[in-house]
Amino acid sequence: MIPYLIHVALILAVCFSFYRSLLHRETFHSLNRYILITCLTMSFLWPLLPIPSQLSLRKTEVYTNLTQRGQKLLNNKLFEVETHTEQSHLRGSNSIAGNSVQADEPGIFNTRIDIEKIIFWLFIIYWLGVAVFGLNLIIQLASTIYHAYAKPVIIDGPYRIVEITADKAPSSFMNSIFINPEKYDWDTYNQILIHEKIHVRQLHSLDILIGEIAIVFQWFNPFIWLYRKAIENNLEYLTDDLVLADKMADKKSYQLSLLKVSTPNYSLRISTNYNQSLLKKRIMMMNAKKSNLHILWKYIMLCPVFIMLAAIFNQPAVSNTVYKGSEDYSNNKINIMMLPSQSNIPNDMEGQWVATVNSEMVKIDLKNSSADHRISNSATFLRKEISSFPIDKKSDFHIKRDAGTIFFNGQFDSVQGNGSYKFVGNQVFKSTLKGSGITDIEESDLFKYLILNVKLDFLKELQSLGYNNLSKDQLASLIVLHIDYAYLSFLSRAGFKHIPLQVLVSAKVIGVDSAYIKEIVNAGYNNLDLTQIINLKMHGVAAAYLAKLSGSGSYGKTNSPSSGKPTPQEIITSKIISQDTVHNFNVAGNIAIDDQKFQKIPLPLAFIKSYENIGFKNLSQNELYSLRTLNITPEYIQAIKNCGFNDITVANLTSLKILNITPEYIKSFQESEHKNVTIKELLSFKIHNVTAKI
Secondary structure, three states, rough: OOHHHHHHHHHHHHHHHHHHHHHHHHOHHHHHHHHHHHHHHHHHHHHHEEEEEOOOOOOOOOOOOOOOOOEOOOOOOEEEEEEEEOOOOOEOOOOOOOOOOOOOOOOOOOOOOOOOHHHHHHHHHHHHHHHHHHHHHHHHHHHHHHHHHHHHHEEOOEEEEEEOOOOOOOOOEEEEEEEEHOOOOOOHHHHHHHHHHHHHOHHHOOOOOOOHHHHHHOOOOHHHHHHHHHHHHHHHHHHHHHHHHHHOOHHHHHHHHHHHHHOOOOOOOOOEEEOOHHHHHHHHHHHHOOOOOHHHHHHHOHHHHHHHHHHHHHHEEEEOOOOOOOOOOOOEEEEEEOOOOHOOOOOOOOOEEEEEEEEOOEEEEEEEEEEEEEOOEEEOOOOOOOHOOEOOOEEEEEHHHEEEEEEEEEEOOOOEEEEEEEEEOOOOHHHHHHHHOOOOOOOHHHHHHHHHHOOOHHHHHHHHOOOOOOOOHHHHHHHHHOHHHHHHHHHOOOOOOOHHHHHHHHHHOOOOHHHHHHHHHHHHOOOHHHHHHHHHHHHOOOHHHHHHHHHHHOOOOOOOOOOOOOOOHHHOOOOHHHHOOOOOOOOEOOOOOOOOOOOOOOOEHHHHHHHHHHOOOOOHHHHHHHHHHOOOOHHHHHHOOOHHHOOOHHHHHHHHHHOOOOOHHHHHHHOOOOOOOOHHHHHHHOOOOEOOOO
């Protein structure tokens, strides 16, 4: 939400600056009107438009150095985890010296600075401003409509001439014209009516109203106030021009009438009015030389301006990329992007089932009954969860969990079973979730919650640890990743409280457990935050390596040993360099290493060439390390390409590899009726154990 608002604010600033510098002095007032309204509307819509990745100037990030599979679902589409070893997001409350620190003792780490709370309060302030300005607009509308129908009125064809007694400037709103007839002589009165009737015919009130609505949602942006003023001024220029276009109109007489109407009191902002604050500018514009067609290039320049804005700010529409990330070895910053929401999983809640039975467990494939594809959800149930076990004879039975009940009809033999099913959601469960803040629950969500075995007790446990206001996909992701109460409770006792969910997911996926934290603390690193521990674990740093590194007195290849213990950044850099038994070669051999800043890490030339041979040229260092760390070989890439994904990116490959999606898995869908499966769908199917039935 906040990035979107900032994006809109920047586009508005660019549009106003463009208009102010190139267009506002031109006499194409009608064209300017449509340019202003179009740019205002596009400012709110443009950030939502994905653009081709080839056009985007935003660098595509790839997820690197994750050696374990990530199964993640969060926030309707994607969310990002940033972990920094040098910038804390999470800290415990105290530090402990010594070598025998128990991980379940509180106060191992310092109290963290909660950036999320700052963002939360900024969010509250923003919506408070929206409420204030929205209420102000509603009051203005109500007041204007009240005066339009409460005051004496003269019907003049489609116009309603409302007679007012206050010392207000003449104005109009929709088809109502507000004027005090006692203040003006007959000629001036007629000039005013001609002017205001043009406002009414041209529906200028809509332009003003659009500007006011934009102010409600961009009230913090100073450019929106200037933009709204530019709209109003241009409407006055346009109306003056149309008045004088009448052959019977006298320019001097009309300009004299402007002076007669001058008053310090103005009408409401939402009405177009006989504005006196720009009187001098209006008269100058009426006397200005008319613009010629040769300056139309200025208007055409708007197209490349919007294209450039999209290239700079808009999200690139990469070929169904789901995982994205980058690794910067100079500051050890890692970004992790999550899987899409559950919307890609089949939502059919009835169909056919096939089961495989063993002594204690029953694996059931729930195949939806849609005719356009044949895919299934796989779930494993305890035999005791099944209400009855019909052998060699069709019968009804059911499986009940917190989220609802699946009603089955069919039969089993000793090792298999089959039949039909139908799901019915638990409305009490649904209501409880809504009461906990998860308000967008649908019946299909309940079906998936049953498959994942989401329990209300777990939700209560999360709330007891401070994890409130979860989304429906965040709750599901915790279940998928097996982030249970025991794990959360351990982190809380270790001093890591109120951990952002994205950091929590990162820690779980990488395998940061109680044993590893104890190991790092006992090695003398008892003041690290969780993000630093995540980075150490990600790079395979163990206590033995820390002891060896501290004893050697040389951290990496800097040739300038640090005093005392090496910092987390020095540890990671040294670990990376030690894995690449290479030194400073010339350009013919390797990528050079910067001994001072560790900004470039060497990679063998043969390694780089192996990817160039299959079409992956000019890869960034981050992309190369992503391929190396995840063991994405040229052979694996070629096999994926043979499945029809010729334009696959490194980001796509990291996503597929992390979830262990093989070419055989892809072909199983392509050989079924789901021939045009996308990478995004494959990732969603894999995380929910959805398989194709050929």
